[in-house]
Amino acid sequence: MSRIGVFICHCGENISRTVDVERVAQVTARLPGVAIALDYKYMCSDPGQNLLKKAVAEHKLDGVVVAACSPRMHEKTFRNAARAAGLNPFLCEMANIREHCSWVHEDREEATAKAIDIVKFTVSRVKKDRALAPITVPITKRALVIGGGIAGIQAALDIADAGHQVVLVEREPSIGGHMAQLSETFPTLDCSQCIMTPKMVDVANHPNIKLYTWSEIEEVSGYIGNFQVTVRRKARSVDEDKCTGCGVCMAKCPQKKIDNAFDRNLGTRPAIYVPFPQAVPNTPVIDRDNCTRFKTGKCGVCEKVCGPGAIDYGQQDQLIVEPVGAIVVASGFDLYNIGPKPADSPYEGYGEFGYGAIPDVIDGLTFERLASASGPTGGKILRPSDGKEPKQVVFIQCVGSRAREKGISYCSKICCMYTAKHTMLYKHKIHDGQAYVFFMDARTPGKNYDEFWRRAVEEEEAVYIRGMVSRLYQKGDKVVVMGSDVLVGVQVEIEADLVVLATAVQARTGADLLAQKLGISYDRYNFYSEAHAKLKPVECATAGIYLAGACQGPKDIPDTVSQASAAAAKVMTLFAKDQLEREPIVARVNERNCAGCLACKKVCPYGAVEEKEIRDRNGNLIKTVAYVNPGVCGGCGTCQATCPSKSVELDGYTDEQIMAMIEAL
Amino acid sequence: MKNAKMHLSTETMNLGFVKKVEALSGSSVRRCFQCGKCSAGCPMRSFMEHPPNRIVRLLQLGQWERVLAGRSIWYCASCETCSTRCPNKVDLAAIMDALRKLSWDAAGPSKESYVQLANRLFMENIRTYGRQYEMRLAAVFNMKSGQFLKDLMLGPKLITKGKLKMFHAKNQNVGEIERIFSRIEEMRKKGEAP
Numbered sequence: 001m002s003r004i005g006v007f008i009c010h011c012g013e014n015i016s017r018t019v020d021v022e023r024v025a026q027v028t029a030r031l032p033g034v035a036i037a038l039d040y041k042y043m044c045s046d047p048g049q050n051l052l053k054k055a056v057a058e059h060k061l062d063g064v065v066v067a068a069c070s071p072r073m074h075e076k077t078f079r080n081a082a083r084a085a086g087l088n089p090f091l092c093e094m095a096n097i098r099e100h101c102s103w104v105h106e107d108r109e110e111a112t113a114k115a116i117d118i119v120k121f122t123v124s125r126v127k128k129d130r131a132l133a134p135i136t137v138p139i140t141k142r143a144l145v146i147g148g149g150i151a152g153i154q155a156a157l158d159i160a161d162a163g164h165q166v167v168l169v170e171r172e173p174s175i176g177g178h179m180a181q182l183s184e185t186f187p188t189l190d191c192s193q194c195i196m197t198p199k200m201v202d203v204a205n206h207p208n209i210k211l212y213t214w215s216e217i218e219e220v221s222g223y224i225g226n227f228q229v230t231v232r233r234k235a236r237s238v239d240e241d242k243c244t245g246c247g248v249c250m251a252k253c254p255q256k257k258i259d260n261a262f263d264r265n266l267g268t269r270p271a272i273y274v275p276f277p278q279a280v281p282n283t284p285v286i287d288r289d290n291c292t293r294f295k296t297g298k299c300g301v302c303e304k305v306c307g308p309g310a311i312d313y314g315q316q317d318q319l320i321v322e323p324v325g326a327i328v329v330a331s332g333f334d335l336y337n338i339g340p341k342p343a344d345s346p347y348e349g350y351g352e353f354g355y356g357a358i359p360d361v362i363d364g365l366t367f368e369r370l371a372s373a374s375g376p377t378g379g380k381i382l383r384p385s386d387g388k389e390p391k392q393v394v395f396i397q398c399v400g401s402r403a404r405e406k407g408i409s410y411c412s413k414i415c416c417m418y419t420a421k422h423t424m425l426y427k428h429k430i431h432d433g434q435a436y437v438f439f440m441d442a443r444t445p446g447k448n449y450d451e452f453w454r455r456a457v458e459e460e461e462a463v464y465i466r467g468m469v470s471r472l473y474q475k476g477d478k479v480v481v482m483g484s485d486v487l488v489g490v491q492v493e494i495e496a497d498l499v500v501l502a503t504a505v506q507a508r509t510g511a512d513l514l515a516q517k518l519g520i521s522y523d524r525y526n527f528y529s530e531a532h533a534k535l536k537p538v539e540c541a542t543a544g545i546y547l548a549g550a551c552q553g554p555k556d557i558p559d560t561v562s563q564a565s566a567a568a569a570k571v572m573t574l575f576a577k578d579q580l581e582r583e584p585i586v587a588r589v590n591e592r593n594c595a596g597c598l599a600c601k602k603v604c605p606y607g608a609v610e611e612k613e614i615r616d617r618n619g620n621l622i623k624t625v626a627y628v629n630p631g632v633c634g635g636c637g638t639c640q641a642t643c644p645s646k647s648v649e650l651d652g653y654t655d656e657q658i659m660a661m662i663e664a665l
Numbered sequence: 666m667k668n669a670k671m672h673l674s675t676e677t678m679n680l681g682f683v684k685k686v687e688a689l690s691g692s693s694v695r696r697c698f699q700c701g702k703c704s705a706g707c708p709m710r711s712f713m714e715h716p717p718n719r720i721v722r723l724l725q726l727g728q729w730e731r732v733l734a735g736r737s738i739w740y741c742a743s744c745e746t747c748s749t750r751c752p753n754k755v756d757l758a759a760i761m762d763a764l765r766k767l768s769w770d771a772a773g774p775s776k777e778s779y780v781q782l783a784n785r786l787f788m789e790n791i792r793t794y795g796r797q798y799e800m801r802l803a804a805v806f807n808m809k810s811g812q813f814l815k816d817l818m819l820g821p822k823l824i825t826k827g828k829l830k831m832f833h834a835k836n837q838n839v840g841e842i843e844r845i846f847s848r849i850e851e852m853r854k855k856g857e858a859p
Contacts, residue, residue: 391675392674392675432675434674434675434678436673454696454698457695457698458693458695458696461695463673463678463725463726465673465726466699485671485722485726487699487718487719487722488671488719488722488723488726488728489668489719490667490668490669490670490671491670491671492670492671492672492673493670493671493672493673494672494673494674495672495674
């Protein structure tokens, strides 16, 4: 006969208002196997926990039911109390009579009857509980950081500075990401390159960081503490060890007319190139799609001029497997793709805004390149169509963002600030020019942010017009902006020389594919989902994977850097232990009964089921059975529901326990 | 005019006018972020075609003609509620004063209102009689504005209550008052007075 203690909580009045807790105690005390049943105002308080501990000792209890709130809330609290009293913590279960009963019912009689039932079947379940020991998993103390923008750089540097090895994987030939493309940054107007490049160099020189540029994630397997990541190192066609970064190959390459994507296609680059002069590593890549040698077999100039002999046309993609214990995803964002791309223009289309059809309608990132000292115009703001200095520039905010009709309902968060910045950069370079901004709301929360925007209006004399633009069209060499000032209540028309659209921040193209490789969830915009919007903002629901930067949602640089450091701190917390303790609520296979059909393997969402061969002492195969890796198992019970021979069971939720609970009703 | 499309450019935005307003009033126009608190508390709002916040908005866009064309600036009672409550320290009452002054000088855009006429007759009376002579003011105003019967029926009531005198009572020191007027005129010529 078991000796079970039942502890019923009033939760102040949360439970006792609708449930007659004293009667629940009286009724459940008479259940077979129950040694004692008590009620108390706050079971989770210190005196409440002491009551439990004392009862375990006095009544020699071998099982505990706490009838209170959800196990999400206090299961850990009471299991720790049980452990302190000398009981195996997994022999303590919660009966949820708050969320499942008192909060959702009004009738006191019925609620009390239901509470008694809930306690009753939980008692039946505890009777069949097994004492479980926590599972320990070894931790590989190396981290993988995906993405070499400011988020990835910050996370990698923080983890590496803590003394752990970091593998940093970047898809492009150089790290730097979007921040390297910016001219100056809000709200202080420091030059982006000046604050960014030292960090890039730190990454390259850090003894704890292994940098893979021009590389992509091929496959991810394993689980927290023990991931196996396959990295595809795309063929660079240049030997990184031999190359000195002298740049002769780039200077001599005869094919120089390739649109430079880093400059938003405003400038050109050779077929062998680094995206920008401050690239890290400063090793060029051959763009095989545009290289004459790869297209026709006739050229090879770079090979001839390369002193160290670093050019290697025969290089193949390499697959490298890296064991890591934690992953930081910092894969960044793209700008909203506005409509179909006309063949003869680098710009995408957006119907009424003529984006793509009108050459002097550009997006914000293109403006950054125009204003950047390292950009295609050397920092002179010249419009794309005829290279003239624009005297009237119109900025339009919320293009794509907050436009449900275009498919995005969220605010891109950074555009108000960068547009204010653009008006200042413009005024600083073209003193007699006039900037106009069409906006719906100016959203500038952040330290020194609103002051920055007001400075653009009050001191830099940008004319802000509250209202949206209906349409843009070309008239002579001007772009006519048809807008409205809702404050005055009239239509506004401006003949602009240049129009800059603040396009929406969007998830990276292919973000969903990377998420599927990693086994992390993403929202309907393909932004990666955090485990909890408020309390777990950097953790993924998948253990051991953390988020940094705009891959999770639109973010400015300060927020991105903060989150990257937070993700790094989470990785360090994980690496501070030598072994990882996991809840032992995992599935176990009864190998005697298992027929080896592996139906469980097909349904397991965690990839925790493996094949296991059972051999006799001579090494002859007897049979193949399923094996559940306890380090990977998420304890969902899908295998248990699927198994045709009932030979896999989830600890704490065995068929026997579930049946006992049903019988108790 | 009021609802006509605005064409904005460095030519159509008269920022020189705005600078004048700012200099005269000692208050920034750009500082206003259009919260609308001034209009919320303005006792004359219901008589104005442009509420106070829109006056500032139009100034921000250099639309001086739209500002001066309306009667809003003349309906302003200078109660200073707006200036007292403005979260951005925009002294709207002072801006209204400045606008009335500039409107007076421009002597064009506000023609549609009779405010200028009334003001001129008022000052002339003072200069001539040393004090106000209401009967004459009303009579001449009605004649010059072509509204001969305007408020005529108020006359007898005011007369019986002693509020309107048939004959003026001349000030004894008209000469001194004349000196004040001539001095201001001289100062204006030299540019010492606004």
